Amino acid sequence: MTRPEWAPEDIDITVANAARMYDYSLGGFHNFAVDREMVEKVMSMVPNARQIGLANRAFLGRVVRHLVASGVRQFLDVGSGIPTLASVHEVAQQVDPRARVMYVDLDPVAVAHGQAILAGNPNADVMVGDVRHPDDIVRHPAVSGLLDFSEPIAVMLIAVLHFVPDSDDPAGIVRRFREAVRPGSYVALSHGSPPPQREEDADRVSEVYQRTSTPLTLRSAAEIEGLLDGLEIVAPGVVPVTQWHPDLAEGDVEDRPEVLAAVGRKP
Template sequence: MTRPDWAPDEVDIDVPNAARMYDYSLGGFHNFAVDREMVERIVAMAPDARQIAVANRAFLGRLVRRLVSDGVRQFLDVGSGIPALASTHEVAQQADPGARVVYVDVDPVAVAHGRAILAGNPRAEAVLGDARRPHDILRDTAVTGLIDLAEPVAVLLIAVLHFVPDADDPPGIVRRFRDAVAPGSVIAISHGSPPPRRERDAEAVTGVYQRTSTPLHLRSAAQIAGLLDGLDLLEPGVVPVTGWHPDPQDAETEPRPEVLAAVGRKPATR
C-alpha cells in the first residue's frame, strides 16, 4: 500500500499492530489497511469485538475520573497506544487542568501521533518505551520531567499485559513499577481473559493475533489478581471492565468477561 504522509519511515505498514488495530476499533484513523483487515477478521469471528474495545476505553475514563477525585494528579500510561478519543490526558485534565500525563508505547506510530496530538500541552508527553523494561521507562528524562515518583502516581497498564508472554515475567513487570512508586500510588490493569463457555471464540481470536507483531496471551481472573501482589486490591476486585464502578451513561454496559479490570493501591507500609 502507499505509505501515508503521517507514517514514520521506519514503520512497517504491511504488518498489523495492536495499537493501530485498537485505534480502528474505537473509530480512529491512525491505522493502516492491514490493521483494518485484521480487525474485520476478528469481528467476523467475534462480532462484539468492537464493543469490547469501547467498554475498555470507558473503563479507562471512569478510572481516571475516580483517581483524580481521590487526589491523584500524575498518570503514567504504559502501552497507551495512540492517545486519541477520550484518552487519559483528556479525561484527567478536564477534571483537573494541572494533571500530568506521560504516555509510553513501543510502537513508533503511536508515539509519533501522540507527540503531534499533545503539541502545545506542557503537562502531557508521549515517549517510546517497552512495558517489559520498567526501569528504562522510569529513567526516561521525559518521564522524570513530568512525573515525581516521590508523590502518588497512577501506573496504567490498560490492555497491554495480555501482549506480554509468561517468559517476559508479567508479575515482575508490575512488581518493578510497584517498587518504584510512592505509597498511595495506584497500578491499574485491564487484561484479556478466556470468557466462560466461549473457549472457541477465544482460541480463534488468539489465533488471529498470532499472525501480528503482538501475539495475545489470555489469563484467568486469579492470574490477573496475582499480578497485583503486594498491593491492596480496590473494590470491587477483579471484574469485567463494565463491572468496575459502572456508569449507566456509558455507551457499552453489557457484561464483558473477555476483558477483566483490577486496581491496586500501594500501602504506606507492608
C-alpha cells in the same frame, strides 16, 4: 500497499499492530490496511469485538476519574496506544488542568501521532518505551522530568499485559512499577481473559494475533489478581470492565467477561 503520508518511513505497513488495531476499532484513522484487515477478521469471529474495545475505553475514563477523585494528579500510561478519543490526559485534565500524564508506547506511529496531538500541552508528553523494561521507563529523563516520584502516581496498564507472554514475567513487570512509586500510588489494568463457555472464540482470536507484531496471551481472573501481588486491590476487585464502578450515564451495558479490570493501591 500505499504508505500514508503520516506514516514514518521506518514502519512496516505490512505487519499489523495492536495499538493501530485498537485505534481502528475505536473509530480512529491512524492505522494501516493490514490493521483494519486484522480487526475485521477478529470481528468475523467475535461480532461484538468493537463493543469490547469501547467498553475497555469507557473503563479507562471511569478509572481515571476515580483516581483523580482519590487525589492522584500524575499518570504513567504504559502501552497507551495513540492518545486520542478520551485518553487519560483529556479525562484527567477536564477535572484538573494541572494533572500530568506521560504516555509510553512501543509503536513509533502511536508516539509520532501522540507528539502531534499533545503539542502545546505542557502537562502531557509521550515517548517510545517497552512495557517489558519498566526500569528503563521510570528512569528515563522525560518521565522524571514530568512526573514527581515523591508524590502518588497512577501506573496505567490498560489492555497491554495480555501482549506480554509468561516468559517475559508480567508479574515482575508490575512489581517493578510498584516498587518505583511511593505509597498511595496505584496500578490500574485491564486484561483479556478467556470468556466462560466461549473458549473456542478466544483460541481463534489468539490465532489471529499470532500473525501480528503483538501476540496475545489471555489470563484468568486468578492469574490477573496475581499480577497485583503486594497491592491492596480496590473494590470491587477483579471484574469485567463494565462492572468496575459502572456509570449509569453510560446506559445498560452488557457484561464483557472477555476483558477484566482491576486497580491496586500501594500501601
